Amino acid sequence: MMLPNGWKKVKLGDILTAVDYGTAAKSDAIGKYPVLRMGNLENGYLVWDDLVYSSSEDEYAKYELEKGDILFNRTNSRDKVGKTSIYRGERPSIFAGYLIRLKVNNECDPYYVNYCMNSKRFAEFCKSVRTDAVGQSNINAQVLQTYDFSLPPLEEQKKIAATLSVWDSAIEKMEKLIDAKENELNIVLRQNLLEKGIALKWKEIPLTEILKSVTPPSKIHQDSYLNSGKYPIVDQSKDLIAGWTNDESSVLKINRPLIIFGDHTCALKIMEVPFAQGADGIKILSAKDDYDPVYIYYAIKANPVIPEGYKRHFSALMLKNVFCPSFEEQKKYAAYFKSFDDELSLLKEQLDNYKKQKQGLMQKLLTGQWRVK
Structure with missing residues (x-):
């Protein structure tokens, strides 16, 4: 399918400014900073329950999350590896070692990229590139960065993300x-x-x-x-x-x-x-x-x-x-x-039905088949 005027095909690695693995330090049941783990990633959002914590200022300085950071679950069971969510600045936090943090460049809206990484197409990509071992699967950062997707101009990315967020609100309600x-x-x-x-x-x-x-x-x-x-x-x-x-x-x-x-x-x-x-x-x-x-x-x-x-x-x-x-x-x-x-x-x-309709809408909007004015 031909892309609309102004759109281009990019690989994930082309639009990243940083790719970081999370902390391997032991967490505690109580503490100052939540340490986000694979169970806290769900349908593009972060789930703030079943938390563990760190009180280390050194760890926080090294692994501090910033609004717009994308978290990718690199190791999990076969059906859950590849879960991706975006940090919206909810509360000061760091991230654990089974996650990879991605930062996008100024040509990209991180919320748009997060939707691309929660699409059926991305799920199929993860299934095709994962390496399976006993009880778990893995996708490393180098392989992850080979994923290609369609990138519209920045303003259209923001409009697409805003449209899809309306469906997220309806689903949440x-x-x-x-x-x-x-x-x-x-x-x-x-x-x-x-x-x-x-x-x-x-x-x-x-x-x-x-x-x-x-x-x-x-x-x-x-x-x-x-x-x-x-x-x-x-x-x-x-x-x-x-x-x-x-x-x-x-x-x-x-x-x-x-x-x-x-x-x-x-x-x-x-x-x-x-x-x-x-x-x-x-x-x-x-x-x-x-x-x-x-x-x-x-x-x-x-x-x-x-x-x-x-x-x-x-x-x-x-x-x-x-x-x-x-x-x-x-x-x-x-x-x-x-x-x-x-x-x-x-x-x-x-x-x-809401979830199915949202996925259908994502397929149309993220490929340029339907445009957001």
Whole structure:
């Protein structure tokens, strides 16, 4: 594709004035300056939680971040290596050794470059040049600087970055709304299914008397996951839905909702449609006939406390008790709380659409197919 007039193709190394590796010094749980690590880079922004610190003035003088510095994650797992975020001057900070700091020259808007390094094209570049070892992948600074991208005049770079930042704001607002709704649901669950259960002296029953394991016909290897298909595949991914399949022989047909517990993620999900099982480490559970499975799912979520001395895994979950009213009341509570979750699902679907639309817009704007006036 021919570039618009005034645009040019550049390599990342052509527009950098500095490329620096971060500090290898040991960090502390408390201190004066946050030491940003790979976990603090997310979707082009910095996440200011799970921080470690340094109080060394020598370290700060050497690794001090300045507004507009771009941080690149050079070492991580295969799917996360290459994460890139920009420092916006949020608070005085330094950066750790698994990160590379990039400073751009005065022909470039760092926010525009940051968007280029959060594009699908850049993700494909990282996948093609990374070196893989046991448990982690690496992209060094020399290889990173070979990435080429389209560079418009500086004023147009700024306009493109400003346009994309509007989408970032919409995504951030939606994420905060979802967090607020999830917190509201957790509070209402606790009030209705735990505190009310105690106050009204509902029957308290161990989960071992309510739930039983279900075995799927077979498990699907990760190499066979599809991006879309007829049946969802459940495994250890964050939301437990990791892919799709059309292989009907592997699908668990169900006539009542099933509860999925991710043994390592400690995630719970209620499944009401036929599905297949992927990787190991999940448990598929059905409720006995005189218990409503959707109610039991919410009753578990209402009291997430794990008994003292136990790790957060499946055996600890099964040590828990839940409060159970009559079967008819269970169904009423289940329907009420499911309406909360249905609203959350719609919000999450809208968030996913925002992210897809932003990526599509990035593809058009960063290549000059669409222009910003």
